[in-house]
Amino acid sequence: MSTQESMTTTRYPVAPGVRLNVRSGPGTQYPIVRALNAGTTVAIYCQAPGTWVTGPYGTTNIWDNIAPGEYVSDAYVRTGTDGYVTRRCG
Template identity: 50%
Template structure:
């Protein structure tokens, strides 16, 4: 019995590490959109007081990393103070910034995934 436990324990630990680390590295993709079809502004921080970095075309799927709380915005998917950190690639290269969750279809009315540091 002790021999069996000594064999199973490392296997369970290794399997657990693989499962949790692969979930942490997984990137989710969500669609950003507006009711009017206008582009969605990406900002340098989680709020309307942060500068606009660029605009993402409505209907575009973007990689989603985490969420943060900021200024309250009303958009296509309601009113919220949640801001999603997303990525967009333009002529300058890859840019990471924040979009109001009210323009990101995550399938949830609350935060999704991890909170940004």
């Protein structure tokens, strides 16, 4: 990623009080690779359809790619919309 890209990437807050599992793919069937602490913000590089999840921000099948091989359910990220906020992965 270039310096310019990192400066223009929007960061979104994870739901308050939530320790959010990060998975290796866009769904609950993928292994957990780490967890994000409450109060974390994430950059979303692309989004992919996957397992339906219900969380503080609704029910969705959108998964946010936050790093190579790392996805979180959009139901736990406050993007301000129920739809896609960036390009689809792949």
